Amino acid sequence: MSISSPQAEPLIGQRIKRSEDPRLLTGHGSYVDDIQLDNMLHLDILRSPYAHATIKAIDASAALTLPGVQAVYTGRELAAFLPPVPSGGGMEGFNAPEHHTLAIDRVRFVGEGVVAVLASDRYIARDARELIRVDYQPLAAVADPDKALQEDAPVLHDFIGNNVGYRMSLGNETDAALERSELLIRQRLVNQRVIPNAMETRGVVAQYRHWEQQLTVWLSTQAPHLMRREFSRFLDFPEHRLRVIAPDVGGAFGAKNNAYPEELLAAALALKLGCAVKWIEERQEHMLVTSHARAQTVDLTAGVDRDGRINALHFKLTADMGAYYHAITPVGPMMTAMLMTGAYRIPHAKADIVSVFTNTTPTDPYRGFGRAEAAYFIERTMDLIARELALDPVQLRRRNFIQPEQFPFATPSGHVHESGAYELCLQRALAKLDYAKMRREQQLLREQGRYLGIGIATHVWRAGFPSVPGGRGYVVGGWEKAIVSVDPGGKVRVVIGTSPHGQGIVTTTAQIVADTLGVPLTDIAVLHSDTDKVAQGNGTMGSRSLVVGGSAVLQAAQKVRDQALRLAAHMLRLEPARLTLVAGRFRCIDDPAINISFADVANRSFAGPVDLPPGMASCLEAAVIFEASNFVSCFGTHICVAEVEADTARVKLLRYIAVDDAGRLINPDIVEGQLHGGIVQGIGQALMEEAVYDEMAQPLSSSFLDYAIPRAIDLPLIEVEITETPSTVNPLGARGIGEAGTVGAPPAVVNAVVDALAPFGVKHLDMPLTPNKLWRAMQQGKS
Incomplete structure (x- = not known):
């Protein structure tokens, strides 16, 4: 069988317009802030105005009297039932400070959360936030990493005793080679601190339905499956009852690949109170607390x-x-x-x-x-x-x-x-x-x-x-999963573990599948970004969606094509090597008049084993996990x-x-x-x-x-x-x-x-x- 491209004209390499765009360009996108649920509470966070200070006292009494305010939490109150938030510091030999959903007794940067307010709408929550009084004792602070390394620098985390997260050397020895070089060039180069700014700030809606024991989290994220794992561990809540949905995401650029304190807190409070909780980040909050x-x-x-x-x-x-x-x-x-x-x-x-x-x-x-x-x-x-x-x-x-x-x-x-x-x-x-x-x-x-x-x-x-192992106990899980299945009418459904948010992944995925199976782009539906519809995946980051995710899609589509070829040969009573797939039809290479449509083959695949080649399972479907x-x-x-x-x-x-x-x-x-x-x-x-x-x-x-x-x-x-x-x-x-x-x-x-x-x-x-x-x-x- 010919495997170059079953399309009359190959689609890979063509300027195909993005199928994702019309809905978004005409204002029909649906983002986290568009989600409205009955009896939903709104979360707001009072943040530290100090870069470094101890928290001496918190008075939220005035906020609690405001009509519409449902609850107020401090960091110490939350720590009674919530663990520290997940972080990447758990590697061998690394100093890994605990980071909680809200500061406990001490704040360490401007914007760190101190008090959480839940109210019936976001405006009441914001008003209540302004009524809370916090007594701080300011401490010396340091923003310059060179100064932070000095012996007399203020120490952020007392258990470390200094401000070093880790030390590491990579490479081979350079001293001798430098010494014998004819010229040495020395220079300090600074790659300055910047702030990733997407059009959409972060946001989360979490809802717990106690009658189903189901927690659903709508999250502006690049990686719903990774977030499901992180939320599950943080909440000590089973993954199979935790659903994470990334609706339309208005940009991320790497900054939405983290389980942030506010997002975890919204889910924890929804679980604790048995209701829905919503938090939408303001732009100034984004500049202060979303990753730099x-x-x-x-x-x-x-x-x-x-x-x-x-x-x-x-x-x-x-x-x-x-x-x-x-x-x-x-x-x-x-x-x-x-x-x-x-x-x-x-x-x-x-x-x-x-x-x-x-x-x-x-x-x-x-x-x-x-x-x-x-x-x-x-x-x-x-x-x-x-x-x-x-x-x-x-x-x-x-x-x-x-x-x-x-x-x-x-x-x-x-x-x-x-x-x-x-x-x-x-x-x-x-x-x-x-x-x-x-x-x-x-x-x-x-x-x-x-x-x-x-x-x-x-x-x-x-x-x-x-x-591959990343060293020091750090493991990179670089696999990605794709499922390609064909319905009785020859239409194709592709389930991918990557999570599009502007990359054009839906379009490129459809091009790969259409080129492999010879079906029109309009006959392909791509499902993504919902952990109940897409069981496993890793997400979109590090330019992996095509090279890893697309490879899984290609291999799954090839398996489906091979299944269809075998069935088409069975139906036409020919050897598979005598068939080629072009423009949605299997044709005999020697006699093109002998042919059958891809849709007819797909329909036959649902007939059961009595009408299938020996050992062939019903339905055209393949799942692939690709590992680079x-x-x-x-x-x-x-x-x-x-x-x-x-x-x-x-x-x-x-x-x-x-x-x-x-x-x-x-x-x-x-x-x-x-x-x-x-x-x-x-x-x-x-x-x-x-x-x-x-x-x-x-x-x-x-x-x-x-x-x-x-x-x-x-x-x-x-x-x-x-x-x-x-x-x-x-x-x-x-x-x-x-x-x-x-x-x-x-x-x-x-x-x-x-x-x-x-x-x-x-x-x-x-x-x-x-x-x-x-x-x-x-x-x-x-x-």
Whole structure:
């Protein structure tokens, strides 16, 4: 049988419009806040105005007298029947502080919950919150991780005795290689703290129906099945009676992959009181308490020879954890260290990691978690080396690239690049820009007093977490499940464990199944994001939905196709090898007039064993759990052309080129859309976004008045090109693409701006590259 594609024209690789969009674009989406239930109570949280303080007394008497208020809880009252919230700190050798749904006796960051109010509507709950009085004794606080490591720093968690979460080293020894290098490059690089901002803030509705002993949780989340496990453990409530539904989710970007205190508390109170409880996060709450991200600093030492060969790279990596661990907070710095050498053959590389607790919001994943930081550090390092050696940054990269014949390539830190084509992406990006011409134009403009810069970033990252031990007791469960079944009319139902929230997963899933079974896209329904309809899954994170989830879908659809082929051959009294499936019909290769429709075969499959081939079960259905053997290596080259205005120091992005490898391209529109969105977020980090704290650990960026994100007028036309170098670790050959923009954009933009300011002697500036920061650098250069 032919297995290339049973469609008259293959659907994989086509620009199929997203089936998810019309409902959302016409205002028919349904989000957590749209859920209204009878007798539902509303939860509100009184939060700490102090970064560090002891709680001396709480007086909620006035709140309790307000009509409509049903209950008020303190942290100590909740601790009598609730455990600490789940966190990612349970690894061997890690200091893992307990984090409760509400603070008990002591608060450790501004925004930490102190008192919970339940009322008949959200406005009464908010009014009651304002009536509660808390007597605090302020303590010294620390927001700077370097200061938090000092001996006299305020200690957040007394049982540790200092503020160190863990120390770890990854890689091999670098001292000898650094010593014999002809030149050492040293620089401190800061990947600043940022705030993931989705259009929809977090929200939860929890309802307990005692007559069914069923707890249902509607949650704005990326991973309903993971949340079911976490809620079950936290509540000591059986999973088979716990249903988690992710309705439409208005963006997540990694920040909704955690079981937060407020969400767990809503479920716990619904269970305790036997009712429905709703909590919807306000935007300022989101800025204060939903996970922040990045917050890593590297003191780098690179050992190079005069010809540009890089001998050794050492990172002293300091990672700000915030006040507590969230779901996988400790993993971020490890990811950075694993990918510290990027696309390059660096024989000696080592990262010494120290994770630090500070009186700030906990950090956790944000689009490109750990990998965006690694790409920024290594790509800035490459430009620093090129500048010091007076080499073209393109030449330096080419001199150190991992070569095609060297794959699979193991790095000193333990990551294995399974395959890659780094030179291809670089060459395509340079050609699209006309690099030599642009360098000539740059020189002419400089002579006219205009400051144009060209920034290059050849980024490497990894996607699709495999099911492998992560070290120190940490296990990554990277499997994903899919079920494909066919009804008697030949229509197909696909059940997936991934949870779409803007990625186009429903459309790409349908394309894979339609291409495999030869049925129209309109004959395919995709079910997801409800743990009662989708029994098992892991969710959407780490660019795994296609490379892991899509692979499970492909293999399940192939099994169904093989079942249908066997039955069609039985019905036509032919050998299966004589049949081909094209456009919904099984046809005899020798005599196309002998054929039968896929729908007729599906209908026959329900007839029972008497009408089926020997040993064949009734119904066309297959379930597959796919487990990747390794991370998928993802890569690309981004080039930014930026001008810094001489009079205002404002950055104008003139061109942005992204050439990324999709492995196997399923839907160009979706891939390009993913790249555009990620690049915009990366530009935001490079030029404007930063979560700032003062010396008392008070947040200065708690609203959009003082936390800027990109607008359409801030952006250039983004030029995208896709290459296809099939991955070796999944049957689709696909690579992750959803995080490529946030990985590649920050170093490309920063390299461009620093290059523009080279006439002023500027070698490095930390993000965000605000006009004020650039103006000061330009004035210093003039003087």
